[in-house]
Amino acid sequence: MPEETLYADLKFQDSAKKEEAQTSDKCGGKVSSAVSHSQHKTVVILTLLCLLLFIGVVTLGGIFYTTLEKEMTKSNHLQSIKEELQRNVSLQLTYNLSNLEKIQNLSTMLQNIATQLCQELYNKDPEHKCKPCPKGSQWYKDSCYSEANGYKTWQESVKFCSSRNASLLKVKNKDVLEFLKSKKLRGYWLALSPREDYRDSETLSEKMFLSEWFEGSTDDLNGMYCGFIDRVKFYYTYCTDQNKIICEKTASKVQVESVLNGLPDGSL
Known part of the structure; x- marks a missing residue:
């Protein structure tokens, strides 16, 4: 069991x-x-x-x-x-x-x-x-030449021309030289720079192109010498002396209209 x-x-x-x-x-x-x-x-x-x-x-x-x-x-x-x-x-x-x-x-x-x-x-x-120049002036090449009445010192002449936007006479090229010779100017101031020493007269020639032309001040010119032209020569004298004046300035351009209007009828 x-x-x-x-x-x-x-x-x-x-x-x-x-x-x-x-x-x-x-x-x-x-x-x-x-x-x-x-x-x-x-x-x-x-x-x-x-x-x-x-x-x-x-x-x-x-x-x-x-x-x-x-x-x-x-x-x-x-x-x-x-x-x-x-x-x-x-x-x-x-x-x-x-x-x-x-x-x-x-x-x-x-x-x-x-x-x-x-x-x-x-x-x-x-x-x-x-x-292209003011009335009463002379036109030559590209310049205008105006003659003033009376006599002035060199300093007065510079100021006179400057007041008219012009300068005293300069001889800076052959054309101007021949032009001035032909005019036989007598006793006109030139824009030559004033000098302290006296200088003898010289014949107008191309040597003038190398001259010193005035660009400075006109103050205190007592005892200084300034140049002037007399026919075919130029001389030096005291700047306080008096001479005649010719101012020169650049001519304006010729206006074509003024030429055409000034031509006689039938010329074109």
Whole structure:
């Protein structure tokens, strides 16, 4: 009897262990299966995300490349337009400069013709309205010569001419030299710079072109020597002595209109 009871207990324990083992195997299998399914799902999701990301990058790259290509095309087109405009502007400037040069040449030629015509009219009528000098003055080359009445000291003469925007007589080129010789002037102050020492008379010549012409102050000229012209020579005397005056100034341009209006009818 005790042996049968012991046998039954052992059998029951073995049976219980088997059932526990089977239950354990079944539970383990179910857990393993669930974990495997979850991992697979995660992999699928990650794969899809990677695929979407790749598609997005490719799409953005395509858009960027397309946009870049369009912008480069536009830029090249604008550059071509710019270069064309620059060529056109350069050609226009060249054309304008050429025309301006022609106009300037024509203007110079017209001015020279007007001056020559005015000179001819002036020779016939010294007070012709085309004369580019003040009334009562003499026109020679590009200068106007005005003679003042009376006698003045050298200092007074300088101030007198200066008040009329002119200067005392100067001999600075061959044309003026020959002009003064032909006039045979007597006792007219020259614009030679005052000297402290006396100087003997000299013949009017081209040596005068190298002379020092007055450009400074007229203050305190007592005891100083100033030059004056007498026919074909020039002399020195005290600056406080009195002589005659000729003022000179640059002639204005001859006005073409004054020449045309002054021409006799039918001369053109």
